[in-house]
Amino acid sequence: MHQKLEAAAALAQAHETPWPRDPAAAPAPGQQPWGVHHDDPPPYNRLFGPVHARGPQSGVVWQHGRERFAWGEPERADLTFSVAKTYLALLAGVAEAQGLLPDLDRPVHRQLPGIGFDDSAHNRAVTWAQLLTQTSEWEGSCFGLPDTVDRWRKVAQDPRAAGGPKGGARPLQSPGSYWEYNDVRINQLALALLHLFRAPLPAVFLDQMLHAAGGGAGFAWRGYDDAWIDLPGVGRVQSVPGGSHWGGGVSISARDQARIGQCMLELQRGRRSGPIRASWIDAMAEPSPVAPFYGRLVWLNRGGRNFPGASERAMMMLGAGGHTVWVDPVLDAVVVLRWLDAASAPAVIRQIAAALQDG
Known part of the structure; x- marks a missing residue:
C-alpha cells in the first residue's frame, strides 16, 4: 500500500493547481488567475472578504481510523472554498x-x-x-x-x-x-x-465538530467585510459564507478535514456518539430526486461514474482550486486532496483507490 500511495502523492504533487500561491500575484505563464470571482459579471467580479496565501499541493489518506500516508503541508490551515458547503450541512445536522x-x-x-x-x-x-x-x-x-x-x-x-x-x-x-x-x-x-x-457558526462548528474530533488548530471561518448583523439578544455577529467565491470562508488543515470525515464515518456506523445522528449522515448521502449526483451539500458517486475508483457510496466535498474531501464508507477511508489541478484529480483518485483496496 505504501508504495502505491507514494506514487499517487507524487502524481498529485506534480500537478498542483495552476493558481498562484499568492492571491495578489499576477498569474505567471501557464497559470490561471487566483479564485473564481473574476468570472462573475461586474460589479461582482471582486472579493468581498479576506483571503490569504496558500501552501503547496498536499494531502492525507486515512483508513480504518488511522493515517496511512500524508504529504505536503497537512497541518497548514488553508482556504478550502466550497468544502465549507458540507460544513453547513453538518451544522444543520447538529441543529436537527x-x-x-x-x-x-x-x-x-x-x-x-x-x-x-x-x-x-x-x-x-x-x-x-x-x-x-x-x-x-x-x-x-x-x-x-x-x-x-x-x-x-x-x-x-x-x-x-x-x-x-x-x-x-x-x-x-x-x-x-x-x-x-x-x-x-x-x-x-x-x-x-x-x-x-443564535450563535456564530464558526464557534458552533469548532465546539461541536472540530474540538470533538480532536482538532481545531488554525481553524478560522471568516465572513465578508460587511456581513455583520445585530442579532437580538446576542449582539453584533458576522454571518459566514459557504465558500470563498467572493473571499472569506473556511481556513482549515488537511488533517482537520480528515478528522471531520472520520467523525462522519464513525457517526454513520454507530462507532461514536456525537452531535449528529447517524440517520442525518445517511440522509446526506441520499441522491436528490432532482439531481441524483448530489445529496445534502455533498457530491455523490452512484453508479461509479462521477468519481471512478471511489465506491458508489462515497461522499465528496469539493472546492474550487483543487480541494477534495472523499469520505468512503465502503473503503472505510477518508482522503483529503488540496490544491490539485482538477484535470489530474480522477487519476489521483483512481491510484489512491487501488491502494486502499489493498488495505
Whole structure:
C-alpha cells in the first residue's frame, strides 16, 4: 500500500493547481488567475472578504481510523472554498439533533421571519430541505450579492449541459423543482443557520465538530467585510459564507478535514456518539430526486461514474482550486486532496483507490 500511495502523492504533487500561491500575484505563464470571482459579471467580479496565501499541493489518506500516508503541508490551515458547503450541512445536522430543526420540509419563513424568506410568495415556499439540496430557487440578495449572479452557473461535476451564460436571466422554477449550484443561496442558508443557532457558526462548528474530533488548530471561518448583523439578544455577529467565491470562508488543515470525515464515518456506523445522528449522515448521502449526483451539500458517486475508483457510496466535498474531501464508507477511508489541478484529480483518485483496496 505504501508504495502505491507514494506514487499517487507524487502524481498529485506534480500537478498542483495552476493558481498562484499568492492571491495578489499576477498569474505567471501557464497559470490561471487566483479564485473564481473574476468570472462573475461586474460589479461582482471582486472579493468581498479576506483571503490569504496558500501552501503547496498536499494531502492525507486515512483508513480504518488511522493515517496511512500524508504529504505536503497537512497541518497548514488553508482556504478550502466550497468544502465549507458540507460544513453547513453538518451544522444543520447538529441543529436537527438539538431539536432546532424538527421538520426539514417546513418553509423557512415560518421559523425565521424577517430574514428574506417571507418577502414574496415564491420565497415563502422555500424549505430547509431545498436549501440543503440546492433546489430552493430562492430569489434575492444576500450581503450585496444577488442570486442572479450565479444563475446558469456550470461546475465541472454537474453532468448536465450548460443552459446559458453565467449571470444570465434564467427564469426561476418553483422551489424544489430545479437544481442549481448557487453560492448566494448557500450564503442565505448560512444566514438562516446563524439565526437558528443564535450563535456564530464558526464557534458552533469548532465546539461541536472540530474540538470533538480532536482538532481545531488554525481553524478560522471568516465572513465578508460587511456581513455583520445585530442579532437580538446576542449582539453584533458576522454571518459566514459557504465558500470563498467572493473571499472569506473556511481556513482549515488537511488533517482537520480528515478528522471531520472520520467523525462522519464513525457517526454513520454507530462507532461514536456525537452531535449528529447517524440517520442525518445517511440522509446526506441520499441522491436528490432532482439531481441524483448530489445529496445534502455533498457530491455523490452512484453508479461509479462521477468519481471512478471511489465506491458508489462515497461522499465528496469539493472546492474550487483543487480541494477534495472523499469520505468512503465502503473503503472505510477518508482522503483529503488540496490544491490539485482538477484535470489530474480522477487519476489521483483512481491510484489512491487501488491502494486502499489493498488495505
